[in-house]
Amino acid sequence: MAQHRRRRTALAIAIPVALTAASAAAYGLLPGSQSRASAATAPAWATATADGFASVNALGQNGTYGGRDGKTVTVKTLADLEKYATASEPYVIVVAATITMDPVGKEIKVQSDKTIVGSGTSGQIVAGGFFLGEGVHNVIIRNLTIRDAYQGTWNDKEHDYDGIQMDGAHHVWIDHNDIRHMADGLIDSRKDTTYLTVSWNRLSQENKAFGIGWTDNVTSDITIHHNWIRETEQRNPSTDNVAHAHLYNNYLEDDPGTDITSSYGNYSRGKTNMLLENSYFQGVNNPVIRDSTATLVQKGNVFSGTSGRNESGGSGAAWDPRSYYPYTLDKAADVPALLKSGAGPRTSIGTTATTTSAAATTLTVAQDGSGQYKTVQAAVDAVPVNNPSRVVISVKPGTYREVVKIPANKPHVTIQGAGSSRKDTVIVYNNAAGTKKPDGSTYGTPGSATVSVQSDDSQLRNLTVTNDFDEATHQDIANQAVALLTQADRIFLDGVIVNGDQDTLEMETAAADKLGRVYIANSYITGNVDFIFGRATAVVDKSVITLKKRWDGTSAGYVTAPSTAADRKGILINRSTVNGDVSAASFYLGRSWHPGGSTTVDPQTTVRNSTLSAAIRSTPWSDMGGFSWKDDRFAEYKNTGAGSGAASGDRPQLTDAQAADQEVADWLGDWTPSAS
Known part of the structure; x- marks a missing residue:
């Protein structure tokens, strides 16, 4: 007898490359409240x-x-x-x-x-x-x-x-x-x-x-x-x-x-x-x-x-x-x-900006002085504290060697490259975990980030974020070097490149008891060791994950290192491609990270409906720090390519029923990412 399938295709969500500019809020009404939906004031979908x-x-x-x-x-x-x-x-x-x-x-x-x-x-x-x-x-x-x-x-x-x-x-x-x-x-x-x-x-x-x-x-x-x-x-x-x-x-x-x-x-x-x-x-x-x-x-x-x-x-x-x-x-x-x-539900139907929201403010950044600011951080600093509506920081093409931090008290910030390609606007720096600060202390892994996003509802679009720390020259210090750090909820990364080696993309939450959702679409992420990691609830959708060799030319690494809380969703890689110029069977899809030996976390990575190159090992999951990956949540579903494989004790595959509960909508919940 045929078995019942419950797969949600596309976001369900299947969010297109160019998302419709629509708020994730409903029509600005509380349950049971009412307003007249006249043709003069109602959005098009209401009429x-x-x-x-x-x-x-x-x-x-x-x-x-x-x-x-x-x-x-x-x-x-x-x-x-x-x-x-x-x-x-x-x-x-x-x-x-x-x-x-x-x-x-x-x-x-x-x-x-x-x-x-x-x-x-x-x-x-x-x-x-x-x-x-x-x-x-x-x-x-x-x-x-x-x-x-x-x-x-x-x-x-x-x-x-x-x-x-x-x-x-x-x-x-x-x-x-x-x-x-x-x-x-x-x-x-x-x-x-x-x-x-x-x-x-x-x-x-x-x-x-x-x-x-x-x-x-x-x-x-x-x-x-x-x-x-x-x-x-x-x-x-x-x-x-x-x-x-x-x-x-x-x-x-x-x-x-x-x-x-x-x-x-x-x-x-x-x-x-x-x-x-x-x-x-x-x-x-x-x-x-x-x-x-x-x-x-x-x-x-x-x-x-x-x-x-x-x-x-x-x-x-x-x-x-x-x-x-x-x-x-x-x-x-x-x-x-x-x-x-x-086909299917659209982000542009049933939603509209609330009538009290102010129009987005745009700040411009250009190295040559033709913008309002010469550095990205200067533009961030100009955003008012607790800004109620979106501020778009439009960054003209160029390489901006600086550290950028969007603090938690400045939500609704978009940093957007103004060039025709995501390669045209580059924010880059080279701190590592072991790099010393002026006071003699070290930055630590999160502190090494080139760009840190600590505010809710913020976005990066159409640009490149890189950490170009030179591991070969500095093997004397801890070489975790983060390109992009997120520590907030409802973070949207659309059409970006995130470049690094070890610990490229760190996705955390503002606190252990806080929710931190990240949606990454149409993007490129490069690295070699644990380069997509953290405790956030994160989706990598319709993107390319590029594997890099280590500083000494060897091929060995781990794509993900989740440290997910037991009651949360972890990392979902969906409809993406994993490849790179590395040796065959040299990379794991992930390993279980229990920070500080914590026994309360339950790390999760699901890789589904993606194309895996021959670089992926036939046993794609690994232990870490004395914790067995088999005690945590690691699985695949309907991947293809030379690096994919059949279900086994060392390669768990979701059933159709399980897969129906591990899709983009399950990760994002009541949040609909949209360009704004």
Whole structure:
């Protein structure tokens, strides 16, 4: 029997290279508070309207616009979500937290004229979903993650727990959601539900993805476009007795690396009249099938590695969607990349800067005197203490040989290179742990950092931070030499290079009992010994980790050295590449650091969905300081490359269920990193 997979693809989060400038806060409202969401003041997502059949004027409803004419409320509890979703008046309901259904499988009975929208990627519904009953109309469900009602039985006939179920509803828009790992199906459109548009969703890790029908009437009109459907077995979708089913620019993927195998792809059943355009089918069995009584017209689809039935034909009347609504087709060949980057929850939906926030202040730094300051530290010093809004320090191209420290009382600081490349702006210094200060004491490891970030909500972007301490010349002193130190929460490193040898990137927290989250994306980190280390909760995502030889030309080292608290997440390396010009089988992925011999820490490193070069040892984890790595938390999941390997006692691999709880969203919690 196929095993149930619970992998969150992309951040879930899959945060793109150029993040949308949006606050991680919700709409500036406390739970239960209200404000009028008028078109003049509300953000675009609060007044968005559906496309496709959901936009058609019919049944007394003019298109689908949800709760835009009502008040906006932000909810973080099940009680508040149910209160507003079941109310008779219109609401825009912003879900700004993870809400767990109680009991498991609960489906909130949504009433008409509602927009339910996740705040960035923080809106999650766990162990249940939504139900839209007979006559419910004008409902928008957007930008949510709906997940994990699975009860342990594949093809579950006993637990009818869906992500979204509609029985006789009309004018519904389901858009930009991530729906996965439910008990029965992800979406069910039943009993003459019509004027439905389902767009830009990720549907995955399920036996039944999307079922449509359960009626003898042939009246439903449905548009399904730009959805990424993967790791699902059937109903992808299955459309039964649908008068007009328009499917276009969808991506159906059967991943050969999982235990789930597709039975079929798009299915036209009963008297359905389906138009299927410019979709992409990857590795799917029986990608397109139809009943003898159904009609199915194909145009411009791409099939790669598919097998089995691929059908079209039928006696139904030809129809043109443009006689109902306008639409634009993307090229089928572009669909996989388009949906991998664009489907699912967006950081720009459901979030907005609060009305009281001041605009960001920009300070400029240039060595030649053309800026406001000649050094980066001088600009940092100019930031007012307890600054309430973001200050961007724009640093013109050049090499700045200085030590930079952003103190804890100056939050919301961004240091950003102004050049076209991250290599154009370089901050560099050469202190090591054993380097003496003017008073004769030594700097110690944290004190050796070229750049120290001690303030919450700060960022480094588009620049290089280097510690160029010369180990070969100074073997007489302790040679830990930090390039970048973080000691705060919600630190975002985007498009940076962090260069060093031993202890390149140290990520800590402000205190042992404080949370310190760091998100690193689209970046390069170089080093050789313990060069990604510390007790912070840190994600290295979509980045390159480059291994360097030691000062004497030998190849040996450790990528990570976590010292994670027992109740925290440690270091997650995700969708990244580990390589370098070093000897084969010479580097460990990590070792367990217990500072000062502490027995209370529980170090954690997870390396998943990454490419490992031959430099990685076949036994990739190591003991440290008398502590066995096997007593701590070290694991891999679905890595590839010459340095990857099969599961063994010396190379633990996460199960699919374990991997579902070790993804970017699990590390970042209620924080959605965004450029600002």
